[in-house]
Amino acid sequence: MTSARRRLGASDLEISPLGLGTWAIGGPWLFGWGEQEDADSIAAIRRAVASGINWIDTAPAYGLGHAETVIARALAGLPAAERPYLFTKCSLLWDDTGAISHSLAAASLRRECEASLRRLGVEAIDLYQIHWPHHPDGDGTEGPIEEAWETLAALRAEGKVRWIGVSNFDAGQLDRISRIAPVTSLQPPYSMVRRKIEKEILPWCAAHGVGVLAYSPMAAGLLTGAMTRERVARLSADDWRKRTNPELREPRLSANLELVASLAGIGARHGRGPGEVAIAWTLANPAVTAAIVGARNATQVDGFAGALTFRLDAAELAEIDVALARRTARIAAAG
Numbered sequence: 426m427t428s429a430r431r432r433l434g435a436s437d438l439e440i441s442p443l444g445l446g447t448w449a450i451g452g453p454w455l456f457g458w459g460e461q462e463d464a465d466s467i468a469a470i471r472r473a474v475a476s477g478i479n480w481i482d483t484a485p486a487y488g489l490g491h492a493e494t495v496i497a498r499a500l501a502g503l504p505a506a507e508r509p510y511l512f513t514k515c516s517l518l519w520d521d522t523g524a525i526s527h528s529l530a531a532a533s534l535r536r537e538c539e540a541s542l543r544r545l546g547v548e549a550i551d552l553y554q555i556h557w558p559h560h561p562d563g564d565g566t567e568g569p570i571e572e573a574w575e576t577l578a579a580l581r582a583e584g585k586v587r588w589i590g591v592s593n594f595d596a597g598q599l600d601r602i603s604r605i606a607p608v609t610s611l612q613p614p615y616s617m618v619r620r621k622i623e624k625e626i627l628p629w630c631a632a633h634g635v636g637v638l639a640y641s642p643m644a645a646g647l648l649t650g651a652m653t654r655e656r657v658a659r660l661s662a663d664d665w666r667k668r669t670n671p672e673l674r675e676p677r678l679s680a681n682l683e684l685v686a687s688l689a690g691i692g693a694r695h696g697r698g699p700g701e702v703a704i705a706w707t708l709a710n711p712a713v714t715a716a717i718v719g720a721r722n723a724t725q726v727d728g729f730a731g732a733l734t735f736r737l738d739a740a741e742l743a744e745i746d747v748a749l750a751r752r753t754a755r756i757a758a759a760g
Contacts (some may be wrong), residue, residue: 427735428477431714434609434636436588438510443733444480445473445509445726446719450495451488454469455525456561456720459661461488463495465722470499472723473509476730480510482612482638482717484556485541486517486525493544501546512638513541514556514592516573516583522557527560527603529573538585552578553586554612557593570598571605578606590636596629608635616648617706617749618672618681627712636714642707643718647672647681649700649728650689654682676759680752689747691741697731704732706745706755 430439437507449458450466470481483492491723493513500508515537518526528534539549554569557578559567583628590610591602611630619641630637644665646652657673660666666671688699706717720726737745 430479431634433552433588433714434590435607435634436552436609436636438588438609440510440715441477441658442476443717443729443731444482444512444638444715444717445470445478445593447481447483447492447496448487448566449719449721450666451486451492454486454489454507454519454523456486457488457664459664459668461741462719463498463539466594467490467499467727468723469720470496472726473720473730474500474507475502476726478509479731479735480512480513480551482640484514484517485537485544486514486519486556489519490540490544490613492554493541497544500600507691510551511513511545511547512552512554513545513550514554515541515577516556516558516568517561525560525562527557527563527568529555529558529568529570531572531576534573534576535580537581542585549618550585550586552588552590552609554590554592554610556593561593567598570594570602572692574605581606590638594627599626599629599633599635603633603635608633608641610636610638610714611641612638612640612717614641615654615710615716616642616644616731617703617745618644618647618752619624620686623710627710631712637712638717639707639714640717641730642704644672644681644703645670645674647690648685648703650685650698652685654678676756680755680759683747683755684752687751688745689745697737698728700729701732702737702745704729705735706742708732709737711744729760 452461476754515534580586592612685699688702692702718729
């Protein structure tokens with residue numbers, strides 16, 4: 426399946442509208458999705474590449490290094506011309522117990538880069554991103570982002586990484602680091618149930634030519650149609666969504682399931698699932714360059730690969746606006 430490529434920011438990376446996310450294939454860790462079979466992960470990666478997805482997003486923290494290793498195994502032997510771009514990150518560390526810490530110190534970031542190069546089996550990382558400006562499970566205290574950005578700029582000058590970006594930064598932080606070196610891309614969470622970035626962050630990126638790689642366009646599986654009330658109840662105890670995702674709890678869960686039913690109705694007209702409709706909605710925002718979609722097996726890739734080319738028309742986008750307004754009203758009415 427072919428799709429029009431999109432230029433990522435001011436880089437020379439021409440990427441597919443969808444990239445494969447590998448958060449879940451890392452397997453169990455503090456923010457993991459539960460147990461995962463490597464054979465399924467490898468099949469998902471290979472199916473994604475065969476489907477026309479030409480970039481993979483990962484991070485050392487996903488499975489405490491495991492996701493990067495699995496990616497290398499999946500791509501081993503693939504001709505250079507067929508290899509996808511590899512995007513990874515830095516700033517989250519772990520100890521022997523699996524506890525997660527955060528560091529933006531120059532020496533730490535350099536060690537992380539070298540470790541990712543080894544695990545991925547490459548000489549240069551296509552896009553290297555600061556994963557978080559602070560600990561994701563902390564009090565929000567910001568680390569030394571200027572020092573970190575200077576380090577990433579140096580790694581690029583040294584040829585260790587080709588382009589540099591950030592994830593989970595706000596507009597003020599983007600403005601500060603952009604004075605040190607250009608920002609290729611931002612990776613923020615963005616879906617129809619998580620739209621905070623529309624107010625300041627997306628306008629800033631559009632004004633400054635920064636590419637946007639939206640993650641969780643299907644709201645961590647919520648908008649796929651597979652997340653029924655029964656499925657939510659069966660989520661494993663080591664799945665982060667069970668512990669911390671308010672969208673899977675009442676009163677939001679009922680409102681969200683009603684929204685998914687509306688998306689399913691729109692998708693049915695085109696032979697598409699609600700997840701593909703959710704992805705198409707995200708990609709309809711002109712400030713969004715591409716979306717990251719995770720998969721745990723090849724079947725899940727097949728379930729969203731159609732979104733590489735599927736687009737919503739103006740009437741369908743307006744229909745979704747009505748469904749979203751109903752969701753907001755239902756949540757508000759429930760108190």
